[in-house]
Amino acid sequence: MNTGTNSSSPAPQLTWHACIVAAPETAYGSASHPQGMAQPWGRWALSFVPADRRPLAWIGRGPCLVGWDEGASFTGTLVSASRSYRNWAKNTPLHWNRPGETTDAPTVAPELADFKLPETESDPLAPQPADLEQILFGLGSFPFAGGDGQITVPAVALIGLPYLRTCLLWRSDFTAEAEHILRLAEAGDPSPSAPEEELDGSDWKHLGGTVPRETWLNQLSAGIKRLQHGEATKFVMARDEIWRSSQPVPVKQVLHRLISRDDQEGQQVSAWAFAIGNQVGASPEVLARTQRGEFACRILAGTTLPGYGPELFDDPKEVREHQVARDSVMELLTQAGVTDVQASEPSILSLPNVDHLQSVVTGQVSDLVDSATITEVFHPTAAICGMPRQVAMQLISQLEGMERGDFTGPVGIIAPNGDGQWNIALRCAQTLTEDGVSDPDSAQIKAWRLLAGAGILPASDPAREWDEMGRKMQLMRKALRIE
């Protein structure tokens, strides 16, 4: 069901409401995590999504959102859609109801005091009172090659502000859904459906990729030769695999599996799980995050088998691959308006199926610079396109033989004041109809298109790059129970 508007203003009779929700302790993870945790919160929030609805979701460190149906949507490039969204949000009054109430009681001032406050506030992402004015969040996804994407504000959503605070946001025609959520939340743990079991019983058929393996390997060999002749320093080649299940697979359950493993305290954050547009996945790569004037990004390039990360430092091809991706961001920081830059030395990020070289860059931005504008400056980085950018784009369009769509495009969350986080859409699958057409709406999906890419240098070996992409796809194969 599409209940949204495609203009920059909602139907006049509809109003937007929010209230604070008392979530059970278990929603925030174990007592050893004083700030709460994203994944347990996400599993709790997902359990409210009705079986016939497709979740819209962003779950990871920082603000989290789990909602459904379209409350308002804004189409355009990342910058123009975010401008329309922000303009709409600025002009859309948000009525705060008393905690746990959906009635037409007079609007009350939201108070952080209504939240359970943790003892320590050491996390820089911990919410401040002003954050409550910013909860009319939008989720967006945009194509790799530029052009129009969409920012959507769900018609009803649970919002986790890291993470010991939960708000409910809804459009007035979704009050019944909001009341239902509050009733379940009050009753305690609403016993999430058991996604593990329900995914069993599907038979999967591999329908192959858009480009057959032999053709793809030949195309990549031709690309490597062109790099050896000095046409470019690096480009990123991707491939896809299309799988069809005998049973419809609920998007909600796939998301649930993607957040089944909690980030451990004191360890690096692994990934942000998302269901936005026609893609579902968990991306570890942060293009740009801004919050209260702080900027951060995480550049990933250079990959090996899990547990072998330290060996990446001894492999000149991997070190170079990372350096090129890192430089592609570093040289644009001034243009993006980032000052007081601090860049970590490359380190290892360990994910379930691969280890990566990562660089974390932080800095300051002025209030006038929003997360979408910065993201548009960086995208496409050399981690998913190449260097020089234009030549790499050309190599991709000549050799890859398929449309990426939103794969490797910016995906993320944005607040009315422009703060937000945009990741690169990696480690994800696109949902298709049985005829192979993009399906961003259905709650249950039979046909899934898995995608992955890898950085190519003159020293690359085509078969190894093919295998690396297979390992990257493992995350989604496991989430779908293909393997």
Ligand SMILES: C=C(O[C@H]1C=CC=C(C(=O)O)[C@@H]1O)C(=O)O
């Ligand atoms: C394009 C992808 O990975 C990029 C991000 C991290 C590491 C990469 C690599 O080592 O090749 C790629 O640059 C992908 O995961 O599909």
